[in-house]
Amino acid sequence: MREDWAIVDPLMGGTRAMREAGTALLPKWPKEEDCDYKKRLSLSTLFPAYRETVKNNAGRVFAEPIVLGEDVPPQVAELTQDFDRQGNNLQVWAKSFFTQALSHGLCHALAEYPKIQTGDDERPATLADAKAINARPYAIMIRPQQVIGWRVSNRNGQYSLDQFRYMESVEEEDGQFDVKCIEQIRVLMPGAWMTYRETKDDKGNKTWMLYEEGSTSLDHIALTTLYTDRTGFMTARPPLLELAYLNAKHWQSQSDQDNILHVARVPMLAISGIDDDSWELKVGTASATKLPKDGDMKWVEHTGASIEAGRTSLADLEDQMRVAGAKLLQKDKQAVKTATQAEEEAAQEMSPLQTMASGLEDALDQILQHFAELSDLPEGGHVQVQGNFDVDFAPETTLPLLLNMASQGRLSDETLFSEMQRRNVVSSDIKWEDEQAKIATQGPGLGVL
Numbered sequence: 001m002r003e004d005w006a007i008v009d010p011l012m013g014g015t016r017a018m019r020e021a022g023t024a025l026l027p028k029w030p031k032e033e034d035c036d037y038k039k040r041l042s043l044s045t046l047f048p049a050y051r052e053t054v055k056n057n058a059g060r061v062f063a064e065p066i067v068l069g070e071d072v073p074p075q076v077a078e079l080t081q082d083f084d085r086q087g088n089n090l091q092v093w094a095k096s097f098f099t100q101a102l103s104h105g106l107c108h109a110l111a112e113y114p115k116i117q118t119g120d121d122e123r124p125a126t127l128a129d130a131k132a133i134n135a136r137p138y139a140i141m142i143r144p145q146q147v148i149g150w151r152v153s154n155r156n157g158q159y160s161l162d163q164f165r166y167m168e169s170v171e172e173e174d175g176q177f178d179v180k181c182i183e184q185i186r187v188l189m190p191g192a193w194m195t196y197r198e199t200k201d202d203k204g205n206k207t208w209m210l211y212e213e214g215s216t217s218l219d220h221i222a223l224t225t226l227y228t229d230r231t232g233f234m235t236a237r238p239p240l241l242e243l244a245y246l247n248a249k250h251w252q253s254q255s256d257q258d259n260i261l262h263v264a265r266v267p268m269l270a271i272s273g274i275d276d277d278s279w280e281l282k283v284g285t286a287s288a289t290k291l292p293k294d295g296d297m298k299w300v301e302h303t304g305a306s307i308e309a310g311r312t313s314l315a316d317l318e319d320q321m322r323v324a325g326a327k328l329l330q331k332d333k334q335a336v337k338t339a340t341q342a343e344e345e346a347a348q349e350m351s352p353l354q355t356m357a358s359g360l361e362d363a364l365d366q367i368l369q370h371f372a373e374l375s376d377l378p379e380g381g382h383v384q385v386q387g388n389f390d391v392d393f394a395p396e397t398t399l400p401l402l403l404n405m406a407s408q409g410r411l412s413d414e415t416l417f418s419e420m421q422r423r424n425v426v427s428s429d430i431k432w433e434d435e436q437a438k439i440a441t442q443g444p445g446l447g448v449l
Helices: 002-013 015-024 034-043 049-061 074-082 090-104 127-132 241-264 305-329 339-344 352-374 395-407 413-422 432-441
Strands: 106-112 138-142 147-155 158-174 178-189 192-200 206-215 223-227 230-232 268-272 296-300
Touching (some): 002 015, 002 090, 002 241, 015 034, 034 241, 049 241, 049 352, 074 352, 090 106, 090 138, 090 223, 395 413
Antiparallel strands (some): 106 138, 147 158, 158 178
């Protein structure tokens, strides 16, 4: 997975991250001097096809707000207003969570509960202690790059996560004004947790030593993993990996194209038939050069043939990337369905992006269930993710067609209104019945002279 992320991470990071990747994504030409390569690298810019495709597809999934089911307890519903205790509500947090999973293939979320300090190690924490520090469950996003490893067991054919290890960074005060970031490894196990920090022994060798440990009230690890292209337990593949390879190829080709343009724009002065070293050359608009007999001087310029070929190649690559990015909206036949799925889905087709949105629903339901368990509640309830998964959703191309159908009487006004709302042309807060009443009271429209 890290081999795939070595391409995905710089593409998501933009031009600066691609430049920092250096020769890993922009190979150095044979016999190219270091100074020339560094200059070429510093002038290369990224066409952000991968990042924009990820953002646009994530935007489609969150085209409508996440809806909490009626079975979500009020205590859990209140937690969704500040889902991660950093001011992000469920909608904002879930979009970031899904975007990370879409770009890298998977992402993890841990349902956490603050550690309560009682001042007396022998006295257990009480409900009053929890209320004093506003302790309540919250979500921590764990990016796949943070994960170090895990341990799993197979119990009667069902996988059970026995241990999960990841790297995290914590801030601690350093003096009166400064803070320092400390990296530590957190180890999660059913009913317990530990943190390890890197220290030096008496011989100066670095080693990881136990720093802190504690217990939890759950008999399992409150970890949720969202997959967008699962390959196994805790493993996945970026669903847009082929687009990533095309985007990296475009980055390299664009660098070549920019370099050849730089060379072609600077003509070279060629002189022939002169062997006298004492001969003086004058070049300028206000000067003339006297050449010896049989001498010749002229400007040599690039024909431009390779420039046009490079431009065409870049255009072809961009078309290929559009096709690769749109594959998430192409519907695939779902041959095998359970009875429940058949009832819930009116159609027998579902786009990969819609399937991923369904996986996001399940992941959020599981996080809410962990919140309920940490709050001593039986159920956490369910959520509904409503998005737009249409292939053609460009208002500038579809609206004229809809208006024409309505004017010819082949489409009702109510359907036209709902299609306008679906394309965010009309606010979703407006009801058709209210709008119909307003239209009836405003009088006839102005005719066309």
